[in-house]
Amino acid sequence: xxxxxxxxxxxxxxxxxxxxxxxxxxxxxxxxxxxxxxxxxxxxxxxxxxxxxxxxxxxxxxxxxxxxxxxxxxxxxxxxxxxxxxxxxxxxxxxxxxxxxxxxxxxxxxxxxxxxxxxxxxxxxxxxxxxxxxxxxxxxxxxxxxxxxxxxxxxxxxxxxxxxxxxxxxxxxxxxxxxxxxxxxxxxxxxxxxxxxxxxxxxxxxxxxxxxxxxxxxxxxxxxxxxxxxxxxxxxxxxxxxxxxxxxxxxxxxxxxxxxxxxxxxxxxxxxxxxxxxxxxxxxxxxx
Amino acid sequence: xxxxxxxxxxxxxxxxxxxxxxxxxxxxxxxxxxxxxxxxxxxxxxxxxxxxxxxxxxxxxxxxxxxxxxxxxxxxxxxxxxxxxxxxxxxxxxxxxxxxxxxxxxxxxxxxxxxxxxxxxxxxxxxxxxxxxxxxxxxxxxxxxxxxxxxxxxxxxxxxxxxxxxxxxxxxxxxxxxxxxxxxxxxxxxxxxxxxxxxxxxxxxxxxxxxxxxx
Numbered sequence: 161x162x163x164x165x166x167x168x169x170x171x172x173x174x175x176x177x178x179x180x181x182x183x184x185x186x187x188x189x190x191x192x193x194x195x196x197x198x199x200x201x202x203x204x205x206x207x208x209x210x211x212x213x214x215x216x217x218x219x220x221x222x223x224x225x226x227x228x229x230x231x232x233x234x235x236x237x238x239x240x241x242x243x244x245x246x247x248x249x250x251x252x253x254x255x256x257x258x259x260x261x262x263x264x265x266x267x268x269x270x271x272x273x274x275x276x277x278x279x280x281x282x283x284x285x286x287x288x289x290x291x292x293x294x295x296x297x298x299x300x301x302x303x304x305x306x307x308x309x310x311x312x313x314x315x316x317x318x319x320x321x322x323x324x325x326x327x328x329x330x331x332x333x334x335x336x337x338x339x340x341x342x343x344x345x346x347x348x349x350x351x352x353x354x355x356x357x358x359x360x361x362x363x364x365x366x367x368x369x370x371x372x373x374x375x376x377x378x379x380x381x382x383x384x385x386x387x388x389x390x391x392x393x394x395x396x397x398x399x400x401x402x403x404x405x406x407x408x409x410x411x412x413x414x415x416x417x418x419x420x421x422x423x424x425x426x427x428x429x430x431x432x433x434x435x436x437x438x439x440x441x442x443x444x445x446x447x448x
Numbered sequence: 449x450x451x452x453x454x455x456x457x458x459x460x461x462x463x464x465x466x467x468x469x470x471x472x473x474x475x476x477x478x479x480x481x482x483x484x485x486x487x488x489x490x491x492x493x494x495x496x497x498x499x500x501x502x503x504x505x506x507x508x509x510x511x512x513x514x515x516x517x518x519x520x521x522x523x524x525x526x527x528x529x530x531x532x533x534x535x536x537x538x539x540x541x542x543x544x545x546x547x548x549x550x551x552x553x554x555x556x557x558x559x560x561x562x563x564x565x566x567x568x569x570x571x572x573x574x575x576x577x578x579x580x581x582x583x584x585x586x587x588x589x590x591x592x593x594x595x596x597x598x599x600x601x602x603x604x605x606x607x608x609x610x611x612x613x614x615x616x617x618x619x620x621x622x623x624x625x626x627x628x629x630x631x632x633x634x635x636x637x638x639x640x641x642x643x644x645x646x647x648x649x650x651x652x653x654x655x656x657x658x659x660x661x662x663x
Contacts, residue, residue: 169580169581169582169583169618170581170583172580172614172618173581173582173583173584173612173613173614174583174607174612174613175612176611176612176614177611177612198579198620198621198622199620200575200579200580200620200626201575201579201580201581203572203575204571204581205527205568206567206568206569206571206572206575207572207575208527208546209527209546209549209550209564209568210549210550210553210568210569210572211550211633211634211637212473212474212546212547212550212637213633213636213637213640214572214630214633214634214637217629217633218575218629221629258636261632261636262629262632262633262636263629264625264628264629308526308527308528308529308530309529311533312528312529312530312532312533313529313532313533313540313542314533322533346530347492348492348526348528348530350492350526351526351527351528352567353526355567355586355587355590356562356563356564356567356590357563358599358600360493360496360524360526363496364492364493364526389612393603393606393607429611431610431611432610432611432612433610434606434610
């Protein structure tokens, strides 16, 4: 199976570990992810809070270069921006014309965009994922955290149940882990307030980590660079500010799948995690 | 009892100006809101902000332009889309807030306490210049502009150590093409904005005597 990969800026920066573990898992599944040539930034929240036309034009420029083949995305923010542009352009001919004028070429808004979770969970399917599992994550209690942009707004992303998504839960259950029922799967982590006002991220992150801990989680699994960074890199600050003790490793779901498929820790960049998972994995006998 | 109610809102006008302009710019329909406050119940930042989402919608309905465009809430919003997703009247509140941010910025009315517009500007300049975001450059640029040099000083070394902060910056070919794209987007949006912006505010033109609705 082949998809055109739109990695997004974070996967070449703070989420290099997500990039690396994605490619490691893809290799185990025979999934080919050739990178879209000369893709540009999706514009993220900065574009849609500044100029709606620019927010549709930036994704349209990259998507029109994909030649109609299905585009695979790992970052939840890129996913949201690419799908929102498609949603707008495909149903509004006047907007399509304005975007074509801005980009310099016409784009119909119909290049399919899928998140890795959808590709692994639906296109490849749980049976093929199960067949690739070598070392099940037995006894690992995981709080699957989806964040905002995969699930909302549902008429744009059409990803899964917007209040209780289960795609990541199903994949990790297939990998032998125990996904937990918990109510904060789609709460907001504060996103780019990490840079503009980190106190927002500390408060929102605390609520998520509190709930994961109360649900009995050993760790958290994420599918978005900013969610992972906020919950992992700022976890110590949250512990200090609110007098908590979490020690909850915050994985990318690809890292957990990779462990179950027998990838080496360095293939998954496990040492990039700020809250080190070594102790937890050793205690559960995972990754040896 | 009164403690449970939203603060009273000065009614200048119902519907019209601001609600129409928001609808034109974003497709959101604030006039459909019946104030159930479900948006505010799910909003992650409502309890720390100057307004809650349903109050902001009411202020748009009642055309309180100045108060809305200077509200801190429109910059405190994390764009999580919980409000839009749960609204029983399908009011795209997050879309409405995007339109308000744009209008607020154009009117140079953004709440002074927020650093978000500066961040957005630096972010988009970087996209135009390089095609992709170079996180280290973005963080440094933001710190210099906002003079927050000593905030989070522990984070950059931590990220470097963890291999999360590459020092070389990405650059995609086609800068001229991107310059042209950004230029055309700004010009087209400005044109569309000029077509929807109402005539100069009432203060500059004497109200016709027949208009009994205005005070």
